[in-house]
Amino acid sequence: MTAPEVNFSELSNKPVETVRKLQQSTSRSLRVHRRGAEDEDLLLTTVSRAEQVAEVASTTTKLFLALMEHDDRTRTLVTDVVPRAFPWVRFLPKEGVRQFVVELVETLEAADSLENPAPVAHLVAAWRSTAEVHADPELLAVLKRDGADSGAVPEPPAGDPGPGS
Template sequence: MGIAAPEINFSDLSNKPADSVRKLQESPSRTLLVHRRGGEEDLVLTTASRAREVREVVSTTTALFVALMQHSESVRDLVTEVMPKAFPWVKFLPREDMQAFVVELVQTLEAADSLGTPAPVTQLISEWQHTAEVHADPRLLAILQEDGEDFGDVPAPGATGS
């Protein structure tokens, strides 16, 4: 892990902006953790140059990983073998599903990087983790594998049935 960012309260940011900027500039990570009240999510304040650097590192790492995965089948096999180190829950997936996760992850990393957003990657990981949770629970897996009647489309939350 890196160096922890200095922390300030949101009120300090608005009441003492010069002090807040000084703390940001003196921070080795060039970031500040800004605490908010009332259950609101905390914020991370950083410099524009630091944000560009982080984006460059993520983009370069993604490009390298995608290139390696596209290079050869042996690299894809190796990545599939080491996946449990990064995502321990993949051990509950059947091997074919683990391989499908690796392929989807690479494709999604590349596409998300082209948009400059990590949201599709975190969504994909969450979806595959939920799939692993089903495989980890034999009772739930058995229920979901049973033949049953299809009740059609599920209405959107809050929608009323007709």
Template sequence: MPAAASEINFSDLSNKPADSVRKLQESPNQTLLVHRRGDEEDLVLTTVSRAEEVREVVSTTTTLFIALMQQHADVRELVTDVMPRAFPWVRFLPREDMQAFAVELVETLEAANSLGAPAPVTRLIAEWQHTAEVYADPRLLDILRQSGEDLGDVPAPGAATA
């Protein structure tokens, strides 16, 4: 959320809705950060037109990126070379894994864009980041590379064991 966003408390939204809408309309980026109490996650209030603009920008950028990646192998190599600027932690991945991440990212971006759902992209990035964390820790990497017996499924926390 940009620092320039207007802010209100949730109680102001419910007690003074007209003032809250006015503040939203006067906001330079048409967004309003709504603070909630305690452990509740804050909210972002925006206009439909602003949300559609953001969606269009994300969709267009994603489509352009996908087209570039699919156009030529040199572009894929270039993206792999610049990945550390966007994701510094990829430096811990072997080059072939960095390339695999780039390909999987493009595929997931395309699928997520078609649904208008960013969650698969953020999940994929988190999964690859965890992989990089393993490569960054030589002791952990050594442990995970050891061969051993598969002990089967791990029960969910709190589940009864036989």
């Protein structure tokens, strides 16, 4: 289910019509487009819908955590089926898959306690990047070579397309 879309100017110039579109939307949300290249689109939703989404995520997290704590067979099963939810884990070594599952469970619990999904999204993105390295034998070999670690690579400045662009 995708949210209907409006331009930011519609929200400003025709607020009553825009709210009507929001209320008629089956998702109870509207995507609000912003013009600037650095301006992220907005998602306008009702408070009740946002609370429902948060409650569903929290309930799912709590159920998943309870299952994981139940017994060793459940933890093994989750590790065995995680490639269905995250196909890219197939490129990780077996120990990496297990470590991802442990970190995912811990991060889900901590993020739920903060009511902030950002740490989970960050963790998944980091592990996906790790899987991408393991999927490329040449890159993996380069990164496994002995040599000086120069530390973390800083993010490129906003709007910088990077080398070769």
